Amino acid sequence: MLLKSFSIRVCMPKHTETVLITGGLGQVGYYTYLHLKNQYNICILDNLSSSKVEVPDDVTFIQNDIQNKASYENLPKIDFIVHTAAQISVNQSVSNPIFDAKNNILGTLQLLEYAKDAKVKRFIHISSAATYGEPVFLPITEDHPRNPKSPYGLSKLVSEKYVRLYSQLYNLETVVLIPFNIYSPLQNADDHYAGVIFKFIEAIKKGIQYTIYGDGKQTRDFIHVKDVARAIDMSLKSKSAANQIVNIGSGVPYSINELSSNLLKLSKSVIQPLQSKAREGDIYESYCSIQKAQKILGFALSIPIETGLSEILKSI
Numbered sequence: 001m002l003l004k005s006f007s008i009r010v011c012m013p014k015h016t017e018t019v020l021i022t023g024g025l026g027q028v029g030y031y032t033y034l035h036l037k038n039q040y041n042i043c044i045l046d047n048l049s050s051s052k053v054e055v056p057d058d059v060t061f062i063q064n065d066i067q068n069k070a071s072y073e074n075l076p077k078i079d080f081i082v083h084t085a086a087q088i089s090v091n092q093s094v095s096n097p098i099f100d101a102k103n104n105i106l107g108t109l110q111l112l113e114y115a116k117d118a119k120v121k122r123f124i125h126i127s128s129a130a131t132y133g134e135p136v137f138l139p140i141t142e143d144h145p146r147n148p149k150s151p152y153g154l155s156k157l158v159s160e161k162y163v164r165l166y167s168q169l170y171n172l173e174t175v176v177l178i179p180f181n182i183y184s185p186l187q188n189a190d191d192h193y194a195g196v197i198f199k200f201i202e203a204i205k206k207g208i209q210y211t212i213y214g215d216g217k218q219t220r221d222f223i224h225v226k227d228v229a230r231a232i233d234m235s236l237k238s239k240s241a242a243n244q245i246v247n248i249g250s251g252v253p254y255s256i257n258e259l260s261s262n263l264l265k266l267s268k269s270v271i272q273p274l275q276s277k278a279r280e281g282d283i284y285e286s287y288c289s290i291q292k293a294q295k296i297l298g299f300a301l302s303i304p305i306e307t308g309l310s311e312i313l314k315s316i
């Protein structure tokens, strides 16, 4: 049931252009706000379903659902949209695929209807590496087949396709970013993308053993959320990014064994991790090509994983 009544708090504009960040109180949305707030007026639309932070003082805030048409009625003039709001739990998408599809597909569609009518200058859509599914080749490029393995991956793919369709039908300028495994001090243990970092750190801090599944040689492509926010900023500005799909990651495979040994080294811990058999359905190797991001956005990683991990070790 969507909220009929909702709260809105208006903030006086300081800049000439305004960015609407959906999901602006979540991990990616909040760091995007921090990165953009000195360049644009920021408006946040969030229903608080998985928010990680309080509402900042210097934003216009609408507490409502992206699926609700009323959410858009009292917005100031919006120049750009950064769409991060989504249901991101794979487990929840399996147990409640209808909720997942409504939130991610119908929510995106309602937002696109608004973007089309408001004639926004550019729509940045945050898709997901989950849309690729099991890698057929590595590194994963943007033309890699898309065979999602979960209702979440599928709902993210369908919403991305709606974004592309609106771009073709209505001349809405869009950029689709496909982030890989985002980590930050705001993530939690349930996060299927980078929750492993949180789990290992939590165990290290408590001085207890944690489990490495399989041989530990499985890889992921971890990227700090601040680098994702930089890529979003570049996507707002780069002319050549218009209507493109672009991977965002480090471009480097990082194994669970490397993650474990680096965290133990950084925290000077002597814990011996436990080994257990591989989990069914887990993707073994995954990392992306960031050549397109380098070429059309001028993107390069600014936070090496060891730096990001030390920051998180201090903050969690």
Ligand SMILES: NC(=O)c1ccc[n+]([C@@H]2O[C@H](COP(=O)([O-])OP(=O)(O)OC[C@H]3O[C@@H](n4cnc5c(N)ncnc54)[C@H](O)[C@@H]3O)[C@@H](O)[C@H]2O)c1
Pocket: 022, 023, 024, 025, 026, 027, 028, 029, 045, 046, 047, 048, 049, 050, 051, 052, 064, 065, 066, 067, 083, 084, 085, 086, 087, 088, 103, 107, 126, 127, 128, 129, 156, 178, 179, 180, 181, 182, 183, 191, 193, 194
């Ligand atoms: N976390 C990752 O590693 C990762 C990787 C690839 C892609 N992504 C994508 O990045 C985006 C942001 O992910 P995140 O890690 O910041 O998630 P998050 O759960 O931290 O943030 C999502 C935010 O959106 C809000 N929200 C959710 N549904 C909403 C709705 N229907 N209406 C209004 N607000 C709603 C939540 O309250 C929350 O504040 C998602 O689209 C996700 O699919 C994330």
